[in-house]
Amino acid sequence: MAISIKWADKHLMQFAKDIDRLSREFPKVLPRIVNQVGDKAKTQVIRTLTKQTGLDRRVIVAAIGDPRRAHGGKLSYDMITRGGNIRVKYLNAKETEDGVVAKPFGRTATYEGAFMKGGVFPNRTDVPQFGGHAFYRLNPRGTKITFVRSGVVIPDEMTTGATGAAFDKIAAPLLQERVDKAITKLLR
Structure with a gap:
């Protein structure tokens, strides 16, 4: 655009x-x-x-x-x-137990159900293939995922x-x- x-x-x-x-x-x-x-x-x-x-x-x-x-x-x-629509990664995203927290438009927002790491809490680990991006699961098994977008x-x-x-x-x-x-x- x-x-x-x-x-x-x-x-x-x-x-x-x-x-x-x-x-x-x-x-x-x-x-x-x-x-x-x-x-x-x-x-x-x-x-x-x-x-x-x-x-x-x-x-x-x-x-x-x-x-x-x-x-x-x-x-x-x-x-x-x-x-x-900018990906959440570029907004200083951090993973929490509830999802991913970022600051689109300068305000804190929580993207519930989103993830940036693999494993079980509290022992989550970085996944190099993710490149720091946040994702949503598209199916219950988690075999299909999509980027989390910020709305910016x-x-x-x-x-x-x-x-x-x-x-x-x-x-x-x-x-x-x-x-x-x-x-x-x-x-x-």
Whole structure:
């Protein structure tokens, strides 16, 4: 799943004539401004998304990846993220007698009946083939298992709540301010 948000085009329309002139006379200025503002917004999105989802920062950075940056023919900065329903393993999961405990969305949740180890309590042992993942049994004998999912979907979380608000709070005003300064400095 990929969600692409383009905010540059909408906000740059306010300065249409000046921007057109700026693009012709100084073709590298606007893409540089859009990329600088996009980088600042990306930093805020990563910080906020880490708190909002409960995932480690490195998982968020890997999911967002490298943005598509603005250049001479394109004045937009696209953050494209990937990730489906995240497995509980990435949320600091721990096995307890009742099941697996993890922190999706920054809140503790218990996944009853889930397991991460083999054996009988209290002498449970790690199973190398599990790779730290949590599982549910699909049949009574336990011969069929499936991963435990957290309900955290990074593309959805990136566009909602505190993360979406942080992006809007940083990107639009800062872009407008920097474009206005460039127009004032270079054209007037």
